[in-house]
Amino acid sequence: MPAAAAELARLARLRGTAPAWAAAGTELVEAGRIEEAQPALCRALALDPADPASWSNLGFAHLQRHRAEASAAAFAHARRLDPALAEAAVGQGSALMLMGRLREGAALYEERLRLPLFQPPRRFDRPDWDGSIRPGATLLIHADRGIGDAIQFIRYAPILRAQGMRVLFCGQESLLGLLRSSGIVDAAFGYDDELPPYDMHAHVMSLVHRMGTGLDSIPADIPYLHASQAAKDLWAGRAAGLEGLKIGIVWAGSVHFRYDRVRSPRLEPLLPLFGIPGATAVVLQFGQGRDDMAKFPLPAGTVDWGCSLQGMDNTAAALGELDVVISSCTFMAHLAGALGRPVSVLLHAGSEWRWLRGREESPWYPTARLYRQTAPGDWSGPVERLRADLAALAERRIALAGN
Structure with a gap:
């Protein structure tokens, strides 16, 4: 995709037409090259201000930098030009929810159900629920x-x-x-x-x-999920021999998610979180992300549970043995939050509406603390802040144990 974006940008400069700049801008947004995408889309709109797709893509470019007001305005303009453009409605809904306007945004976000990406894997033959409470139904x-x-x-x-x-x-x-x-x-x-x-x-x-x-x-009574007793028994005592603060770490989500390359820091930027004095790092990573460990060997004393996590019940029991879970925007962050476990969530510059913007806490998960990028693509800032917080917590644990 980066090669395609670069080639389309080159052709756009040569041809100078609205469709060429629009195609380049679209591909640049998909590639996450927002600083290049925005001027390309603005050039396309200067040549053809009536193109709803370019307005919508400009909205997505703004959204990936949390410029929610500009994003919502671009999507609204796209919808005025083409009221049937579902992508623009979804984007506008996302921008509004990012701003905290959940009711208004969630209504627009329902338009996602017209898009192929959001189709369920099977058909359901009963009516859609309209939100009415029907006791006994x-x-x-x-x-x-x-x-x-x-x-x-x-x-x-x-x-x-x-x-x-x-x-x-x-x-x-x-x-x-x-x-x-x-x-x-x-x-x-x-x-x-x-x-x-x-x-x-x-x-x-x-x-x-x-x-x-x-x-x-927002209903935030936690925990609302609980591991089975059998899973708890299986994991009971696994962390008993680990020293100090027990920190579980995940650095990659599913490679099938189209923006995982943006939202997942991978292992290298998270290496400062391993080897914190008074703490034991526990690898919770599984799947393709484990390949990173061959490239970046972890310090002695690191514990690896990643290959033992089978299913959510088993994983939930494992999280119950830890003091803190660290995750990017993956299911592990949601699981820890739903279990009421302390969780530190590493968020990229264009994180989803569910995490809102500019906040260090989440109204969805009271035990979550959010560490956000301040510069797109640069994980050093949030990782440095998180490391300092973990080191301070580990020191407090040591001090309490000595009293």
Whole structure:
């Protein structure tokens, strides 16, 4: 993609037409080269101010730098030119939610359901839930994207059940055991399972809108997920021999997520978090991200649990043995937050609306602390701040133990 962006930018300079600059700007946004994308899109719009796609892409360029007001204005202009442009509605909704205008933004964000990226892996034959509470009725909630989304928004299930509704879940197989052990839904099923009768269905991310959530009414009672007793027994005592502050670390998310290269710091920038005096670093990384350990050997004393994490129930029990979890914007951050575990979240400059902007805390997860990039692509700042906080915490633990 970077090569394609560079070639399109070269052609745009040669041809000088609106479509050429628009194509270059679009590709540059996708490649994360925002400082180059914005002038290319502005050039395209100077030549053709009636192009809704260029206005929408300009909105996404602003959004990736948290210029939410400029982003929302660009998306609104795109929608005036083309009211059917779902991408612009989704983008405007994201910008508004980033600003904290959850109700207004979540309503627009529902337009994502018209986009192929957000289609569920199976069809559901009952009506969409309109948000009306119907005691005695059965609502099927299904995951429409990643595991982190399901973990974050399944929090609404106990609220609905307390109002007399029966709630089922359909989603990723790795989540089912944890949801069952938590008792948060009446029953949980995989995508390929035969489903019992239900009255209506809802995408799990749509619950923010359907429940009318505002910034002042985010349900944040934690923990709302709990590992099973069997998983707890399996992990009990695993951390007993580890010295000092026990810090779990994850540095990469799923490579299938289109912007993981931007949101995941990978291992190298996080090396200062290993070897903190009075602390033991525990690797929680699994999957393709583990390849980094071959390139950057970790200090002696580092413990590796990454290969032992199988499913969310097992992983939840492992997190219960740690003092702090460090993660980028991946499901591990959501899991730790939902379990009520202290979690430090490393966020890139264009982090998603769910983390809001300019805040060090999260209204979704009271035990979370947010460490944000101040310069796009540069993880040194947030990692340095996090290391200082962890070192101070480790020192306090040592001082308390000596008293």
